[in-house]
Amino acid sequence: MAPVPPGIRFLASFNRDQWYRAFTFGLTFLLYTSFHLSRKPISIVKSELHKNCSALHELSTAGSRQLPSFHTETDCSWKPFDKSNYKQLLGAMDYSFLCAYAVGMYLSGIIGERLPIRLYLTFGMLMSGLFTCLFGLGRIYNIHNLSFYIFVQVANGLVQTTGWPSVVTCIGNWFGKGRRGLIMGIWNSHTSVGNILGSLIAGYWVSSNWGLSFIVPGLVIAAMGVVCFLFLIEHPNDLKSIHDVQNPASSNTKLTNSWKGVNGHNQLYHSYKQGGKSQNWDTELLLPVQQVVVVKSESEPSAISFMGALRIPGVIEFSLCLLFAKLVSYTFLFWLPLYITKAAHLDAKKAGELSTLFDVGGIVGGILAGVISDKLGKRATTCAVMLLLAAPTLYGFSMISEFGLGPTIGMLLVCGGLVNGPYALITTAVSADLGTHKSLKGNSRALSTVTAIIDGTGSVGAAIGPLLAGVLSSRGWNQVFYMLMAADFLALVLLLRLVTKELTSANVVKPRSGSTTVDLPDHPMMYINPGLLVL
Secondary structure: OOOOOHHHHHHHOOOOOOOHHHHHHHHHHHHHHHHHHHHOHHHHHHHHHOOOHHHHHHHHHHOOOOOOOOOOOOOOOOOOOOOOOHHHHHHHHHHHHHHHHHHHHHHHHHHHOOOOHHHHHHHHHHHHHHHHHHHHHHHHOOOOOHHHHHHHHHHHHHHHHHHHHHHHHHHHHHOOOOOHHHHHHHHOOHHHHHHHHHHHHHHHHOOOOOOHHHHHHHHHHHHHHHHHHHHOOOOHHHHHHHHHHHOOOOOOEEEEEEOOOOOOOOEEEEEEEEOOEEOOOOOOOOOOOOOOEEEEOOOOOOOOOHHHHHOOOOHHHHHHHHHHHHHHHHHHHHHHHHHHHHHHOOOHHHHHHHHHHHHHHHHHHHHHHHHHHHHHOOHHHHHHHHHHHHHHHHHHHHHHHHHOHHHHHHHHHHHHHHHHHHHHHHHHHHHHHHHOOHHHOOOOOOHHHHHHHHHHHHHHHHHHHHHHHHHHHHHOHHHHHHHHHHHHHHHHHHOHHHHHHHHHOOOOOOOOOOOOOOOOOOOHHHHOOHHHHOO
16 A cells, blocks of 8 residues: 555645545646646747748848848757758657657556556656756757757656556546546546647747746646645545544444445455445545445455556557557647648747647547547447548648638637547546456556556657658648548558447347346456455
8 A cells, every 4th residue: 555645644634525536636637737738848949949030031121120130041040950951850859759758658557557656656747847947958058969859858758658657547546437438538638738838838938038948847847746746646545544543433333335446456345324324435435434444355466467458358459549549649749830830821939829729629529539438338439430530620621721810720629629539538538448447357457557558559659640740741741631641540440340349239138027147337346255255
C-alpha cells in the first residue's frame, strides 16, 4: 500500500467527506493539462524560428514604425533554422521528441506498475519542467547549436512518458465501467485544454521573446509536480489508514459484507451500516462515518508481462488503429499554426490563437464519442464511424481554408471533433476497459502496462506524422493532407474485425424463469477467492 500524501493527511484532519473522487478527477485533469501545455509551445514558435524577413522589411517601410533592415530573407530567423531546409530541421525536432516518447512509453508502463504512481509522476513532471525551460533558455543565452535543441527534445520526450500511464491508472482505480465513456470523455478534454492554454501562453511571448514561451509552461508543469506530490491519491484503498484512525467502530455499528471491489483488486471489503442505513461502496465509499476493513488475499497479483498484455483481446487492433489516428492528431498539433500562417497569411500569435479552435472541437468530439459508445456499448464501431467521416472532412478543410477566415473556423471545429474523438476514446475508455478485461480474472495490475502499450504504439504514429509533414510540405500542403486522409483510412481498416464482431455478436440471453443460472455483474470482484470469507 502506498503512503498517503502529506497534503491529503492535512485535508483529512478537517473531516471532509464525499469529495475525494471528484477531487482526484479534477487533480488528474489539471496534472495532464500541464503536460500538454508544455508540449504546445514548439508548434507556436516554429514560425518565429524561420521568418520571411523581406516581407517584414516591406511591412516596416510601409508603416510608421521603422524596423531594422535585413540583408536577406532569413537574417531575422533563428540559426540554425535560417536555411532553406528549415522545415526538415523543425520536423527533426518534432521527431526527436515523439520518437523518444514512443520508445519510452513502452518502458514507462512496465515501470509504473512497480513504483508508487504519485512519486513516479512527480519525478516526471519536475524533469519535464526542467527540460521545457532549457529549450527556452536557448533563446536567453543565444544558443544556435542544433544538437542542444535535439538533446532537450529527446530528454523531454522520455520524461513525459511518466504522465499518461500514471493518470489513466489513477482515474481507472477510482471509476468503474458503468459510465466510463462519458466520464473519461469529459476528463480527456484536458488534452485540448492544455493545448489551448499552451497556445495562448506561448503566443503571448512568441513575437517579443520566444524563450518565455517555453520557460513559463515549464514552470507551470514543475509547480503541478509539487501539487501532485502533496495531494494525489493513487487508489481509494490508500485512505484506509486515515479512516481507521478517525472513525473507530461504534456500539451501534453493524457489520455487513460488500462484494464490490475497486478495479479488480483481489480483496474483500466489509462496510458498516450506520443507523440502519447501508452505505454503497461505489457512491459513498469515503463517507466519514464509514469504516472499511480490508482483508487481503495471501498473495498479491503480480504485474502483467508485456506479452501477457498483448494477449488481451483487442489490445493489438486498438494499438495499431491509434498509431494512425494519433499520427493525424499530432500532425495537426505540431504543424497547424504554421499551416495557418502560410495559408491565411497571419502572424504567429494570431495563427496560434486560431489553431485553438481545433482543440475546442476536440473537446466536443471526445465527449460525444464517449457518450455514444456508452449508449451503444460499441467502442470500435463508434471510432470507425468518426474515422470514416474524418477523411473527407480533412480534404474539405484543405480546400475551404483558402476561402477566408469564416469557413476556416467552421472546418477547424469539425475536423477537431472527428480527428480527436477516436483518439480520445481509445486512449481513455478503451484502454481502461482492456486494462480491466475479464480475462485478467481480477488482476488490476495491468492497467498501466496496457495503457502504455496502446499509447506507445500510437506515439510511433505521432512521431512519424510530423516528420512526414515536414518532408511533404516542401512539395505543397496538399501532399500533407493526402497523407493524413490515408492514415485515417488505414486506422478504419484496422478496426474492421472488431467492428464486425460488435455488430454481429448475439445479445446476452437472459435465463428463463426457474433457471439456476445467475447473471453475475461484469465486475472483477466476481472472481473473489472463497477463502477470503473467513475473517
